[in-house]
Amino acid sequence: MAQGKRCRLSDTKPGDRFRIEKVDVPDPVLKRRLLDLGFVPGGEVKVGQRSPLGDPTAYRVCGTTIALRKEESDYIYGETIDHDG
Amino acid sequence: MMDKTYTVALMGNPNTGKSTLFNVLTGLRQHTGNWPGKTVTHAEGECRHRGTLYRIVDLPGTYSLYSNSADEEVARDFLLFQRPDVTIVVVDATALERNLNLALQVLEMTDRVIIAINLMDEAKKKGIHINTKKLAAKLGVPVVPISARNREGIDALLDTVDAMAHGRINTNPLSIRYSPEIERGIAKLLPLVKDVMGDTYPARWIALRLLDGDTSLLQALKQPPQPLIKEGNAYACCGSVKSV
Ligand SMILES: Nc1nc2c(ncn2[C@@H]2O[C@H](COP(=O)(O)OP(=O)(O)OP(=O)(O)O)[C@@H](O)[C@H]2O)c(=O)[nH]1
Ligand SMILES: [Mg+2]
Numbered sequence: 001m002a003q004g005k006r007c008r009l010s011d012t013k014p015g016d017r018f019r020i021e022k023v024d025v026p027d028p029v030l031k032r033r034l035l036d037l038g039f040v041p042g043g044e045v046k047v048g049q050r051s052p053l054g055d056p057t058a059y060r061v062c063g064t065t066i067a068l069r070k071e072e073s074d075y076i077y078g079e080t081i082d083h084d085g
Numbered sequence: 086m087m088d089k090t091y092t093v094a095l096m097g098n099p100n101t102g103k104s105t106l107f108n109v110l111t112g113l114r115q116h117t118g119n120w121p122g123k124t125v126t127h128a129e130g131e132c133r134h135r136g137t138l139y140r141i142v143d144l145p146g147t148y149s150l151y152s153n154s155a156d157e158e159v160a161r162d163f164l165l166f167q168r169p170d171v172t173i174v175v176v177d178a179t180a181l182e183r184n185l186n187l188a189l190q191v192l193e194m195t196d197r198v199i200i201a202i203n204l205m206d207e208a209k210k211k212g213i214h215i216n217t218k219k220l221a222a223k224l225g226v227p228v229v230p231i232s233a234r235n236r237e238g239i240d241a242l243l244d245t246v247d248a249m250a251h252g253r254i255n256t257n258p259l260s261i262r263y264s265p266e267i268e269r270g271i272a273k274l275l276p277l278v279k280d281v282m283g284d285t286y287p288a289r290w291i292a293l294r295l296l297d298g299d300t301s302l303l304q305a306l307k308q309p310p311q312p313l314i315k316e317g318n319a320y321a322c323c324g325s326v327k328s329v
Contacts, residue, residue, distance in 0.1 A: 064180060
């Protein structure tokens with residue numbers, strides 16, 4: 001695992017802990033939705049399981065598990081800060 | 086003499102115990118209904134407390150009112166067009182940070198809000214202590230800790246509803262200050278919004294939504310379920326949006 005490297009949330013693996021730096025979405029409605037779901041800059045995400053088909057992936061954020069598709073997690077930038085499990 | 090029936094809306098994030106609270110409040114006198122023109126259902130029931138009859142409305146759980154899903158539009162439109170006498174925002178005591186996002190959005194729309202912090206039993210188990218007095222002071226509205234499943238705090242909540250419905254509580258909801266640029270936009274739009282819509286709607290909130298380019302809201306305002314917009318002026322409102 002590449003610790004401290006800047007990447008997209010979609011590049012992470014199950015078990016990773018990820019800190020969000022930027023939510024950079026061209027579509028303002030999707031941006032709003034991601035922010036409302038708790039994906040805010042400075043926030044921490046724990047990467048959960050991927051669905052059997054590889055998409056979507058479960059993310060633990062702000063105390064709740066939220067599933068995102070790759071088209072959504074692609075727009076969330078930050079760094080992997082840790083890995084467990 | 087016919088006493089007034091007050092409408093109380095239950096809002097909150099998904100899974101915060103709204104329906105559990107709804108069932109506690111309404112007992113078995115509940116029925117579900119379809120919101121006109123929407124596929125999303127909401128439940129309605131009655132509750133009597135200290136001689137006053139309340140119509141309790143259980144709205145769909147949402148994280149926001151702005152992402153334009155059908156559920157969010159139902160919740161938003163209910164606040165906007167039905168204008169409940171009291172809105173209870175049910176928040177999860179174990180995930181306050183997440184839950185307060187919606188609470189703050191509701192506070193921008195109406196000042197008749199009570200925050201019910203539910204799942205207090207879970208919070209206690211997890212060693213989470215919540216300073217409800219301080220939270221109430223910061224948010225400017227009453228905050229009542231409850232545990233809906235254990236029927237704890239329900240009387241205190243209903244007493245607060247009673248006091249708010251009968252105008253015995255003055256709230257001072259936290260108003261978020263935005264960047265100078267956005268505040269300038271609001272200041273510019275505010276008189277126009279008030280001119281077109283009168284005092285029926287929360288003008289500052291409408292101005293903010295216009296600045297955000299919320300087309301779903303414009304759509305709803307053009308065809309409100311009740312004729313609340315002043316006749317003849319609806320177009321002026323929609324026309325002025327582009328010029329900002
Ligand atoms: N521990 C605990 N659990 C509660 C409490 N209130 C509700 N629950 C549980 O929380 C879960 C969700 O409750 P609901 O009432 O369905 O939540 P809701 O807000 O209506 O959910 P949506 O309609 O999906 O938004 C259920 O399993 C309830 O039993 C409480 O005070 N304490
Ligand atoms: Mg429910």
